[in-house]
Amino acid sequence: MTDAATLLDFDTLKGRIEAIFARAGLAPLHAAALARVIAAGERDGAKSHGLYRIEGCLRTLAAGKVSPDAVPELLDDGSAVIRVLAGGAFSPAAFELGAPLLAERARAQGLAALVINDCVHFSALWPEVEALAAEGLAALALCPSYATVAPAGGTRPLLGTNPFAFAWPRPGGTPYVFDFATSVAARGEIELHRRAGRPLPAGWAIDAQGAATTDPAEALAGAMLPFGGHKGSAISTMVELLAGAMIGDLTSRGALDALGTTTLAPRHGELILAFSPERFAADRPGDPFAAAETLFEAILGQGARLPSQRRFGARETSLRQGIALSAEETALLGRLEAEGA
Amino acid sequence: MTDAATLLDFDTLKGRIEAIFARAGLAPLHAAALARVIAAGERDGAKSHGLYRIEGCLRTLAAGKVSPDAVPELLDDGSAVIRVLAGGAFSPAAFELGAPLLAERARAQGLAALVINDCVHFSALWPEVEALAAEGLAALALCPSYATVAPAGGTRPLLGTNPFAFAWPRPGGTPYVFDFATSVAARGEIELHRRAGRPLPAGWAIDAQGAATTDPAEALAGAMLPFGGHKGSAISTMVELLAGAMIGDLTSRGALDALGTTTLAPRHGELILAFSPERFAADRPGDPFAAAETLFEAILGQGARLPSQRRFGARETSLRQGIALSAEETALLGRLEAEGA
Numbered sequence: 001m002t003d004a005a006t007l008l009d010f011d012t013l014k015g016r017i018e019a020i021f022a023r024a025g026l027a028p029l030h031a032a033a034l035a036r037v038i039a040a041g042e043r044d045g046a047k048s049h050g051l052y053r054i055e056g057c058l059r060t061l062a063a064g065k066v067s068p069d070a071v072p073e074l075l076d077d078g079s080a081v082i083r084v085l086a087g088g089a090f091s092p093a094a095f096e097l098g099a100p101l102l103a104e105r106a107r108a109q110g111l112a113a114l115v116i117n118d119c120v121h122f123s124a125l126w127p128e129v130e131a132l133a134a135e136g137l138a139a140l141a142l143c144p145s146y147a148t149v150a151p152a153g154g155t156r157p158l159l160g161t162n163p164f165a166f167a168w169p170r171p172g173g174t175p176y177v178f179d180f181a182t183s184v185a186a187r188g189e190i191e192l193h194r195r196a197g198r199p200l201p202a203g204w205a206i207d208a209q210g211a212a213t214t215d216p217a218e219a220l221a222g223a224m225l226p227f228g229g230h231k232g233s234a235i236s237t238m239v240e241l242l243a244g245a246m247i248g249d250l251t252s253r254g255a256l257d258a259l260g261t262t263t264l265a266p267r268h269g270e271l272i273l274a275f276s277p278e279r280f281a282a283d284r285p286g287d288p289f290a291a292a293e294t295l296f297e298a299i300l301g302q303g304a305r306l307p308s309q310r311r312f313g314a315r316e317t318s319l320r321q322g323i324a325l326s327a328e329e330t331a332l333l334g335r336l337e338a339e340g341a
Numbered sequence: 342m343t344d345a346a347t348l349l350d351f352d353t354l355k356g357r358i359e360a361i362f363a364r365a366g367l368a369p370l371h372a373a374a375l376a377r378v379i380a381a382g383e384r385d386g387a388k389s390h391g392l393y394r395i396e397g398c399l400r401t402l403a404a405g406k407v408s409p410d411a412v413p414e415l416l417d418d419g420s421a422v423i424r425v426l427a428g429g430a431f432s433p434a435a436f437e438l439g440a441p442l443l444a445e446r447a448r449a450q451g452l453a454a455l456v457i458n459d460c461v462h463f464s465a466l467w468p469e470v471e472a473l474a475a476e477g478l479a480a481l482a483l484c485p486s487y488a489t490v491a492p493a494g495g496t497r498p499l500l501g502t503n504p505f506a507f508a509w510p511r512p513g514g515t516p517y518v519f520d521f522a523t524s525v526a527a528r529g530e531i532e533l534h535r536r537a538g539r540p541l542p543a544g545w546a547i548d549a550q551g552a553a554t555t556d557p558a559e560a561l562a563g564a565m566l567p568f569g570g571h572k573g574s575a576i577s578t579m580v581e582l583l584a585g586a587m588i589g590d591l592t593s594r595g596a597l598d599a600l601g602t603t604t605l606a607p608r609h610g611e612l613i614l615a616f617s618p619e620r621f622a623a624d625r626p627g628d629p630f631a632a633a634e635t636l637f638e639a640i641l642g643q644g645a646r647l648p649s650q651r652r653f654g655a656r657e658t659s660l661r662q663g664i665a666l667s668a669e670e671t672a673l674l675g676r677l678e679a680e681g682a
Contacts, residue, residue: 079450079620080450081620110421111454113616150643153645155644166575178579227572228569232568233645234507234648237517241636245630245632245636246629249625251632253636253639281587288588294592295578299578304493
């Protein structure tokens with residue numbers, strides 16, 4: 001971190017981000033919720049969901065594609081499905097509203113779902129599954145994005161990068177968490193190759209004619225490919241079905257058609273499932289958390305990694321010494337503050 | 342089908358398989374349930390789960406590793422989690438017992454889970470998710486198997502081939518269904534390469550020292566690899582957690598340790614989730630089933646396939662002309678009938 005110009009504690013960074021959003025016209029509820037997830041990304045070294053996201057959110061706001069002040073509405077019919085209508089606002093406040101009842105319902109029923117409808121989405125899913133893991137629950141979160149990925153065997157963008165996130169609570173430590181795009185690579189990675197003038201690895205993308213390409217510009221004009229061939233393509237399709245069609249919200253195709261661009265954050269829905277291991281394992285021999293630890297130890301014991309370990313390492317460093325911003329990041333933050341002032 | 346020696350209708354084939362199991366000592370409940378799934382595999386041209394499976398089941402029975410007559414027990418506390426204790430018997434009868442209540446609960450609660458504990462497992466998962474799709478529900482089914490797959494970055498068998506199956510109901514037609522191993526390839530495919538003296542494709546397996554290999558014999562002595570690198574490995578780990586640790590049953594490592602061999606069917610648990618799209622989409626604009634059809638049409642419209650299309654094609658042929666058995670398969674069936682007589 002030789003270029004670290006600034007060390008900020010979490011609350012200071014969050015407060016500065018929150019002020020930027022508030023000055024841009026976001027209601028306090030949303031400014032605070034966005035600042036929490038963006039500061040968390042920066043804290044964890046997850047730069048693609050850190051400060052870098054602020055401008056995209058502001059652009060979406062300036063374009064009138066997100067409600068600055070819709071108050072999320074919680075609908076609960078007492079079933080295992082809880083719903084929050086986000087009213088066209090960003091998703092984080094909607095999640096924060098629904099999460100406590102989701103956790104309560106999962107503990108009561110064994111499992112429960114939170115549907116978020118009509119939200120504008122830009123954030124990683126790990127803050128959400130981690131929040132549920134902190135309540136002792138396993139959690140799965142899915143959402144479409146916008147059509148930039150061709151199905152396996154196809155030729156044109158149809159599926160989204162459709163993230164798939166999961167967390168399992170680990171008593172006394174950070175949870176087991178993964179959160180990945182169901183495309184081979186994120187769109188941002190292809191853009192980075194283009195800027196660097198580097199060819200893409202084979203299998204990442206196809207061009208506008210549907211032929212395999214390693215040219216980043218052709219890939220951006222064509223389509224990305226799902227990870228894992230037809231299996232990843234099937235999982236991505238499942239995300240469209242469960243977190244798009246099933247919840248009465250847009251698929252990635254519908255979201256792109258409605259927005260008309262991939263430069264703003266898309267509006268669609270999200271599905272989060274929460275499971276109570278204590279309920280699922282009730283009256284069974286053994287402890288589900290101990291069994292999981294045995295599995296994790298065996299993974300680590302053969303030299304493999306657990307997902308998110310790098311992110312948790314960065315978090316530990318940030319919590320100890322402060323969140324390190326590079327000179328460039330410090331300048332970005334200052335510029336955003338000056339623009340809004 | 343030039344070597345087709347026999348054409349049998351479904352009930353005839355099922356009856357002959359059922360008789361083989363009954364003569365081998367399986368209680369009528371289990372003989373019938375096994376015959377249904379094996380005849381369905383043969384009907385669908387899913388040869389790896391067809392007649393070929395009979396001998397493995399009989400071997401597991403002869404080894405005393407499956408209860409021939411345990412009566413599955415349904416436990417229902419009124420929550421969203423229904424449980425069937427299989428008592429060490431094969432899983433299909435346990436699923437059949439729990440499925441109607443799972444469907445009823447999913448319709449009432451929006452989603453529900455069926456846990457099957459202490460079952461011996463050899464069957465594909467598509468018969469189960471398809472049965473729920475026939476009830477108008479989306480369904481997800483997961484189970485561990487036994488440790489034959491190394492985690493990404495690892496060197497030794499730990500995970501199972503851990504199948505992951507999903508179905509979405511399509512009004513008036515066969516459902517959208519996928520059912521795949523979370524390993525790159527099935528163990529049987531590696532065995533087929535060994536017998537044919539053909540090298541494996543790169544990326545399928547590692548040898549006993551953890552080094553990449555294309556030698557099938559070395560792969561069988563080493564470990565298979567997950568599909569899709571660290572993403573597939575994470576999904577496979579999730580299967581171990583949700584359908585092993587969480588439900589108070591064995592992981593793939595535990596199942597192999599308990600059984601001591603991969604030549605018999607493993608005993609562990611299974612997790613099936615059922616979702617009611619009608620409940621999830623209630624009071625939302627649009628029809629979830631119509632939105633899904635738009636997605637499927639777009640996939641097919643660009644020349645990509647839907648999963649299971651080949652299997653449904655084989656099913657259609659079988660239902661029209663009868664299930665075609667090759668001379669070899671006819672001989673196998675005859676031999677199994679003679680041995681049991």
